[in-house]
Amino acid sequence: MELLRCIAVLVTLVAVMGHPDPTLDQHWQLWKKAHGKEYRHQTSEDVAALLTGLRIPYGHNQTSTYRRRGGAPDAMDWREKGCVTEVKNQGACGACWAFSAVGALEAQLKLKTGKLVSLSAQNLVDCSMMYGNKGCGGGFMTRAFQYIIDNNGIDSEESYPYMAQNGTCHYNVSTRAAxxxxxxxxxxxxxxxxxxxxxxxxxxxVAIDATQPTFFLYRSGVYDDPRCTQEVNHGVLVVGYGTLNEKDFWLVKNR
Incomplete structure (x- = not known):
């Protein structure tokens, strides 16, 4: 099996609604009603903490070795090239970091082998705690990548399905997918x-600020909330970019 490269970045994406919505409280109550009783008595801050889960390593001081290639087109969408798996449901587990990491590797696997395979976020949740990740309590993408490197592999979603809770590590090299x-x-x-x-x-x-209620209420269009800060708390996957109505945007897969 060929070894694959993954690429990670810690960035702040100031991304969706030009001005605060005066009916935001009403929209938030409707969101909670639509997404089940487990969120009924929780504030937007509570839900953000539950559904995000990024833990930036203490003292993280990265030195970039990335070398730019140049020649980037005006727009890019890796979905059109068959390199993006379906959006998953993180559930009430702070495993955004795991979904972000497997998403980057899934694309590299497709580019190397021609096969698009959903990789196991649960494998990372259960097995990378020795690297400083906390399972459903949060983690960081580079720590997930390092686990995969040292472990010499990661399972597929099919062989190691997502449970949205911490479990005992049962990685099996015989079902290694990447x-x-x-x-x-x-x-x-x-x-x-x-x-x-x-x-x-x-x-x-990448990492973004997902603390604003507008993030959870997003449905379509370009998300751009001016209250977005540089305090990141959520791991996602940038799968493209472009311009819509003269506004530049990043195309992001959220889980």
């Missing part, structure tokens, strides 16, 4: 480097 030889971090908050990487390498793991 490997990873290295990962590369991009310069912090460098959107030009991010565009270059997305265009020339593939989908990229």
């Amino acid at each position: 490997t990873c030889s290295k990962y590369v971090e991009l310069p912090y908050a460098d959107e030009a480097a991010l565009k270059d990487a997305v265009a020339n390498v593939g989908p990229v793991s």
Whole structure:
């Protein structure tokens, strides 16, 4: 099996509603009603903490070794190239970091082998705690990549399905679906480097601020909330970029 590269970046995406919605409280109550009784008595802050889960390593001071290729097109969408698996349901488990990591590797697997395979986020939830991840209590994408490298593989979603809860590690090398030889971090908050990487390498793991209620109420269009901060708490996957109505955007897979 060929070793695959993964690429990760810690960026802040200031991304969706030009001005606060005066009916936001009403929309939030409708969201909770639509998404089940487990959220009924929770605030937007409670739900954000439950449905995100990024844990940036203490003292994380990355030195980027990424070399830009250049020649990025005006728009890119890796879904059109068959490199993006279906959106998953994270459930009440802070495993965003795991879904972000497997998404980047899934694309590299497709580019190397021609096969699009959903990889196991649960494998990372259960087995990478020695690397500083906390399972459903949160984690970080680079720690997930390092586990896959040292473990010499990761299971598929089919062989190690997602349970939305912490479990006992039962990785099985006989059902290994992918490997990873290295990962590369991009310069912090460098959107030009991010565009270059997305265009020339593939989908990229990133971190965003998902604390605003508008993030959970998003349905379509370009998400752009001016209250977005540089305090990131959620791992997602950038699968493309483009421009809509003269507004540049990042195309993001959320889980």
